[in-house]
Amino acid sequence: QFPRECVTPEGLRSGQCCPSPAETPNDPCGSSTGRGQCVAVVADGRPHGPQYPHDGRDDRERWPLRFFNRTCQCNGNFSGYNCGSCRHGLTGVNCDQPVSVVRRNVMLLSPDEKRAFVNALDQAKRTVHPDIVIATRRYQEIFGPDGNTMQFQNITIYNYFVWSHYYSVSKTYLGPGQESFGGVDFSHEGPGFVTWHRFHLLQLERDMQDMLQDPSFALPYWNFAIGGSTCDICSDDLLGARSSFDLNSISSNSIFSQWRVICESVEDYDTLGTICNSKDRAHCRKSGTESSPIRRNPAGNVARPMVQRLPQPQDVADCLELSVFDTPPFYSTSSESFRNSIEGYSAPQGNYDPVIRSLHNLAHLFLNGTGGQTHLSPNDPIFVLLHTFTDAIFDEWLRRHSPARPYTLTEIITLAVVAALVVVAVIFAATTCAIRTRSYAKLEGRQPLLGEQYQRYSDEHDKTQSVV
Numbered sequence: 272q273f274p275r276e277c278v279t280p281e282g283l284r285s286g287q288c289c290p291s292p293a294e295t296p297n298d299p300c301g302s303s304t305g306r307g308q309c310v311a312v313v314a315d316g317r318p319h320g321p322q323y324p325h326d327g328r329d330d331r332e333r334w335p336l337r338f339f340n341r342t343c344q345c346n347g348n349f350s351g352y353n354c355g356s357c358r359h360g361l362t363g364v365n366c367d368q369p370v371s372v373v374r375r376n377v378m379l380l381s382p383d384e385k386r387a388f389v390n391a392l393d394q395a396k397r398t399v400h401p402d403i404v405i406a407t408r409r410y411q412e413i414f415g416p417d418g419n420t421m422q423f424q425n426i427t428i429y430n431y432f433v434w435s436h437y438y439s440v441s442k443t444y445l446g447p448g449q450e451s452f453g454g455v456d457f458s459h460e461g462p463g464f465v466t467w468h469r470f471h472l473l474q475l476e477r478d479m480q481d482m483l484q485d486p487s488f489a490l491p492y493w494n495f496a497i498g499g500s501t502c503d504i505c506s507d508d509l510l511g512a513r514s515s516f517d518l519n520s521i522s523s524n525s526i527f528s529q530w531r532v533i534c535e536s537v538e539d540y541d542t543l544g545t546i547c548n549s550k551d552r553a554h555c556r557k558s559g560t561e562s563s564p565i566r567r568n569p570a571g572n573v574a575r576p577m578v579q580r581l582p583q584p585q586d587v588a589d590c591l592e593l594s595v596f597d598t599p600p601f602y603s604t605s606s607e608s609f610r611n612s613i614e615g616y617s618a619p620q621g622n623y624d625p626v627i628r629s630l631h632n633l634a635h636l637f638l639n640g641t642g643g644q645t646h647l648s649p650n651d652p653i654f655v656l657l658h659t660f661t662d663a664i665f666d667e668w669l670r671r672h673s674p675a676r677p678y679t680l681t682e683i684i685t686l687a688v689v690a691a692l693v694v695v696a697v698i699f700a701a702t703t704c705a706i707r708t709r710s711y712a713k714l715e716g717r718q719p720l721l722g723e724q725y726q727r728y729s730d731e732h733d734k735t736q737s738v739v
C-alpha cells in the first residue's frame with residue numbers, strides 16, 4: 272500500500288517516495304516550508320527470531336525497503352506521506368491548533384450519534400481512498416508482464432483498513448508449487464500487537480476525519496468485557512441485529528447486511544501468487560458467484576463452549592495488574608506478559624495455557640464468523656469497536672505502568688552538567704567547612720563560648736529570654 276503518486280514505473284525504479292504537499296507543488300515533503308525532508312529509510316536490521324526461518328523471501332521484511340528506500344520524515348507537528356497533514360490531535364494550516372478527539376462508549380451515543388457513526392462507516396466502505404493504492408502482486412511482478420504496467424489498484428477507505436490487516440497476517444509466498452509459509456504473523460502473537468493495531472485504528476480514524484471533513488471525528492469503542500452471551504452492540508441501530516431467517520447472517524434492516532467481504536479467497540491467492548484485490552469480485556461475478564456477506568453468529572460456536580461467552584470486567588482489571596509489557600519468548604506462549612494477556616493467548620492473570628482464549632481473542636472468537644478469522648476479521652465492522660476498546664486498555668496500562676522513557680542526548684548533557692555543578696558545590700562547601708573548623712579550633716581557647724553578643728544574658732534572667 273503506497274501513495275498513488277509514488278507507484279509509477281519511474282517512482283518505483285528510483286526507490287524514492289517523497290511527494291509534495293498538495294498546496295506546494297514541486298516541493299518534496301514540503302521541505303521549503305520546513306514541514307519535512309526526504310531521507311533514507313532506516314529499517315530494523317536485526318536477524319529474525321526463530322519463528323521466521325526465512326530471509327529475503329517476503330516483501331514485508333524490513334518494510335518498506337523492498338519498494339522504497341527514501342521517504343518523507345516530517346518535522347514537529349507535521350505528518351503524513353508528504354508531510355502535508357498534521358499529527359493526530361492537531362489541525363490548522365500550521366498544525367498548531369489542538370483538536371480534541373474523544374473515543375466514547377458506543378452504547379452511550381445518542382440515537383443521532385449512532386446513526387451518524389453507522390453512516391460514516393458505510394460511506395468509508397464506498398469511498399475510494401484519495402491517496403493510497405494497494406499492490407495486487409508481489410514486488411517481483413509489480414511492473415507487470417510488459418515491465419511497465421504497474422500492478423496496483425484503487426481501494427475504498429474501509430477496504431484499505433481490511434486489506435492492510437490481511438496483508439500483515441498473510442502467509443509468506445515461497446514460489447509456485449511450494450506450500451506458503453504460515454508460521455509468521457506480522458501483527459499478532461508478538462510485542463507489536465498493541466502498537467500495530469493502534470496505528471491501524473489511527474489510520475482509519477484519520478481517513479474518516481478527512482472524508483467527513485471533521486478533524487474531531489472519533490471512533491467509538493465497544494466495552495466487550497461484560498460477560499454473558501449477549502452481543503449488546505448487535506442491534507440494527509448499531510452494528511446489526513441477527514437475521515430472523517439465518518442464524519449466521521445480519522438482519523436486512525442493517526446497512527451492514529449489504530456489505531461484501533474482501534480477501535476471502537486465500538487459497539486462490541496462494542495458488543496464483545497474487546495478493547487480495549478487488550478483482551476478486553469481478554472474477555467471482557463472471558463465474559456466477561458474488562463475494563460473501565458478513566457472517567456472524569455471536570455465542571453460537573457450540574463446538575467450543577469456552578468461546579460462547581464474553582470476557583468479564585475482572586479480566587480487564589487482572590491484566591492491568593501485570594506490570595511487565597512482554598516477556599520471553601515474546602510470542603503467544605509468553606507468561607506474565609501484559610501484551611499476551613490483553614491479546615488473549617494467556618489468562619488475564621498472566622499464566623499461559625494453550626487452551627485459554629481471553630480478552631481480545633475471546634471477543635473475536637465469540638463473534639463466530641467473519642470477525643473470528645484473522646485474514647478476514649476487519650470485514651466485520653465490530654472489529655473497529657473491539658480494537659478501540661483493546662487500545663483503551665493499553666492506554667490505561669501505559670498510564671499505570673509507563674516504562675521509563677530513555678533519556679535524549681540533550682537530557683543526558685543537561686543532567687551531566689547539573690551533576691558536575693552539584694559535585695563542585697559539595698566539594699567547595701566541604702573544603703570551606705574544614706578550613707573554618709580548623710581556624711575556630713585554634714581560637715577556641717581565647718574566645719567566650721557564645722561570642723560577644725550573648726554575654727548580655729544575665730544569670731538572673733530566664734535562660735530562654737533574650738535581653739537584647
Ligand SMILES: O=C(O)c1cc2cc(O)c(O)cc2[nH]1
Nearest residue numbers: 628632635642643644645648
Ligand atoms: O483463535 C484465536 O485466538 C484468534 C482468532 C482471531 C481473529 C482475529 O481477527 C484476531 O485479530 C485474532 C484472533 N485470534
